[in-house]
Amino acid sequence: MAAVLVPIFPLPNVVLFPDTLLPLHVFEPRYRQMVADLLARPAAERHVGMILSARNAAGTLDLLEPGCVGRLVAHEPLDDGRSHIVLAGETRFGIAREVAGKPYRQAVVEPLADDIPLVAAERAESAHAELLALAASVVSASYGGSPLDLSSLAGLGAPSRLAALANRIASQLDLPVARKQSLLAEPPLARAEELAGILRSRVKLLRSLAPFRHLAANPEHN
Numbered sequence: 394m395a396a397v398l399v400p401i402f403p404l405p406n407v408v409l410f411p412d413t414l415l416p417l418h419v420f421e422p423r424y425r426q427m428v429a430d431l432l433a434r435p436a437a438e439r440h441v442g443m444i445l446s447a448r449n450a451a452g453t454l455d456l457l458e459p460g461c462v463g464r465l466v467a468h469e470p471l472d473d474g475r476s477h478i479v480l481a482g483e484t485r486f487g488i489a490r491e492v493a494g495k496p497y498r499q500a501v502v503e504p505l506a507d508d509i510p511l512v513a514a515e516r517a518e519s520a521h522a523e524l525l526a527l528a529a530s531v532v533s534a535s536y537g538g539s540p541l542d543l544s545s546l547a548g549l550g551a552p553s554r555l556a557a558l559a560n561r562i563a564s565q566l567d568l569p570v571a572r573k574q575s576l577l578a579e580p581p582l583a584r585a586e587e588l589a590g591i592l593r594s595r596v597k598l599l600r601s602l603a604p605f606r607h608l609a610a611n612p613e614h615n
Contacts, residue, residue: 396489399462400427401498403446403454408573409461410560411482411507415443420475423496428476430495431465439465442486442502445574459485459505459578482560485577507556509582518552520559520585525550527592528562534599540567556581559588566591 402417402424409415419428431439444460463480470476486502493499509517528546532539542565549558563576563584568591576584 396501396503397440398492398499398501399440399442400430400495401442401444401456401460401488401491401500402427403444403456403498405446405448406570407443408445408564408570408577409443409463409480409482410564410573410577411461411484412557412560413482413564414466415463415480415482417478417480418475419478425474425476426495427497428465428468428478432468437464440483441465441480442488442500443480443482444488445570456488457574458487460488460502461577462486462502462504507581509555509580513582514552517555517582517585520582520589521552521555523589524555524558524562524585524592527589527596530596531592531599534596534603540565555585559585562588562592 407415407417419425427441431441440462441464442460443463445457446454447457449455461482462484463482465478466481467479468476469478485505485507487505489501489503491498491500525546528541529543532541532543541562545561545565546558548554549561559581563573566573566588568576576587579587
C-alpha cells in the first residue's frame with residue numbers, strides 16, 4: 394500500500410490491529426457523512442484510518458500514532474441515519490499530513506513496514522510456537538473466563554502467520570488501551586515477544602489462583 398488519502402476516525406478507547414475485525418456504531422453526523430462517502434467508492438477502496446485520540450492540555454484532540462487502516466466490509470443502516478459497520482484491519486500507518494475539505498478529518502497516510510527479517514526467522518518461529526501454547530494455557534487456566542477465542546486463531550498455525558497471530562491475540566486481550574497502543578507501535582516480532590511475556594504472567598497468575606477457585610464457586614464457604 395502506497396501513501397494514500399483516507400478519512401481519519403479518531404476514538405479515545407479503540408485500537409485496531411491488522412488482521413482483525415472491528416465492529417463500530419456510527420452516530421455523529423460527520424461520521425455518517427464519512428460512511429456515506431466510503432460507500433460511494435468501490436468496495437476495495439473503502440479505507441478509513443482508525444487512530445487512538447487523546448485530549449491535550451489545550452483541550453484539542455491529539456492523534457496518537459501509529460494508526461491502522463481498516464477497510465469497510467459490512468454496513469447495516471439504521472432507521473434514524475445511524476449505522477453499524479465492520480472494519481477489517483489491514484496495515485499500520487503514520488500520518489504524512491492532514492488535508493482539509495471534509496466535515497471529518499482526512500490525512501495522507503504512509504504504511505509502516507510489518508515484515509519480519511529473514512535473519513530473525515528462528516526467533517519468529519520460536520515466538521509463534523510459544524504464543525500458540527500460551528494462548529491455549531490461558532484459556533485452559535481461565536475455566537471459561539478468558540477473553541481469548543482459540544477458534545479465531547485457527548488457520549494461523551504456520552510460523553509465517555506470526556504477525557496475524559499476535560495481532561488477534563493483542564486485539565482480544567483485556568488490556569488497557571494505552572498498552573494496546575504500545576503493542577501496535579511495535580514491529581511484529583517485538584509485538585509477539587511482548588505478548589508472550591504478558592501471557593506468561595497471565596498464566597502464572599491464573600495458576601496461582603486455581604486453589605481458591607472453589608471458594609468463588611461456593612460463596613457459603615467464604
